[in-house]
Amino acid sequence: MKLKIIILLAACIFVLPGCDNYDTLNSDPARSSETQPEFLMANAQKRASDLLYDTYFNGRVGMQLAQYWTGTDKTGESRFLFTNDGLWNGMYAGPLMDLQEIRNYYERHPAESSEHMLAATEIMKAWLFHILTDVYVDIPYSQALRGDVTVQPVYDKGKDVYTALLASLKTQVDILAGPSSGAIRGDVIGGGSAAQWIRIGNALRMRIAMRMADVQPAEAKAVIEDAVKNTFTATTQDAFFPYNTAAATNRFPYNDVDRPLVEFAVTSTVIDYLTELKDPRLPVYARPDETNGKYVGKPYGTEANTPTMIGLSKPGVMAYSGSARGNMITYAEVAFIKAEAAARGMNMGTATADTLYNEAVTAALTQWGITDAKVVSTYLASVPYKAGNWKNVIGSQKWLALYMQGIQGWMERLRLDIKKPSGADLFIAPVSGSLDQEVKDGVVKRLKYPSASRASNAVNSEAAAKSIGGDSQATKNWWDIN
Secondary structure, three states, X not given: OHHHHHHHHHHHHHHHHHHHOHHHHOOOOOOOOOOOHHHHHHHHHHHHHHHHOOHHHHHHHHHHHOOOEEEOOOXXXXXXXXXXOOHHHHXXXXXXXXXXXXXXXXXXXXXXXXXXXXHHHHHHHHHHHHHHHHHHOOEOOOOOOOOOOOOOOOOEOHHHHHHHHXXXXXXXXXXXXXXXXXXXXXXXXXXXXXXXXXXXXXXXXXXXXXXXXXXXXXXXXXXXXXXXXXXXXXXXXXXEEEOOOOOHHHOOOOOOOOOOOOOEEEEHHHHHHHHHHOOOOHHHHEOOOOOOOOOOOEOOOOOOOOOOOOOOOOEOOOOOOOOOEEEEEOHHHHHHHHHHHXXXXXXXXXXXXXXXXXXXXHHHHHHOXXXXXXXXXXXHHHOOOOHHXXXXXXXXXXXXXXXXXXXXXXXXHHHXXXXXXXXXXXXXXXXXXXXXXOOOOOOOOOOOOOHHHHHHOHHHHHHHHHHHOOOOOOOOOOOOOO
């Protein structure tokens, strides 16, 4: 018995010191124990694009609220009943946290810090925070992403978030215009180019500023007139995540590479309007029905299901391609902002509103591969600019140009309250009625705060709900006065 005890004690003498060095002995000195900034950057860009073009958040929320698509297998979302509120958490815990960790990494390793890398990171944050505040209004911003300091962040007012985002973007653009302070590593969207991130930053400044132009015209004018000096000038400069069909994990989030997709039909709103205009994008945005060869849209918000898509047009081949682009912001959008800016009396140089409008429509066609000069000129002649009706002329064409960018199409619909240039209604209320009794005028104004946030940050989320006038899908954003 004593012998056994001696043996056990001896074993402990040798084993316990080894336990003190366990982490050292089982760590690879050639590998970092932290995720490197370049991997965080690439991951953030893909996660952000995957979320924004997700089957649910784009297909069932954005594309339906913009009235581009309506459901076939499920119709609740086109009637304003949403069953997945994960966009909020997906953004905060996903790409935004990846981007914040890049800054955290450099705080731990200041000798490795790159101002240009951080500037591109902050531009991406501004892009995503802007989407969040447009979708929800008041959001955690100033105290967000620092769970080590603030577990329950306050919700900043949407108007204050806008102010902060514009200030941040200007700062980042100025940093990128300075001497290089290290490569922008892991950058798939901008190709590591400081010049491209300056263009992207200024394009986002223009998007944000134009969205508030009706309520803060002077501030919007100052931002747009400054940002337009160095931003996109051609579709070749579009900012997007480049998906490809090589591997399933690299494909556009919702694609028909492996199977036919029948969950959505293009709305009669889109099909009928494109047909009315003889728009060359009709066969791009939609497919003719396989049974009759005709383009037939489904009336928006119709309850009756048609899961086999018989008699209805599915979204186009390019829309469902595994290599479709995950657009961040495009030259076409910037060109429409310029045209609207000129129409509002802002200084866009020597170019007039009608010239800028024609450039915007041309860019929108080019973006979808329509470049034949005769086709373009014929179409431009059929949708002429009219100064006295610029809101509907520009608005309807911009809405068409934003196809597949569901959330942005929805926001522009809210901002401009678009009609056809003729004055006729472009959009319709859900044919089978709204499933949200608070939404009475045919379009959701915002999404409700997610249940998880209401539970985990109850005091601040309740204060935010009161601040915006109620956590309702009928509550307007601060800039939405139309």
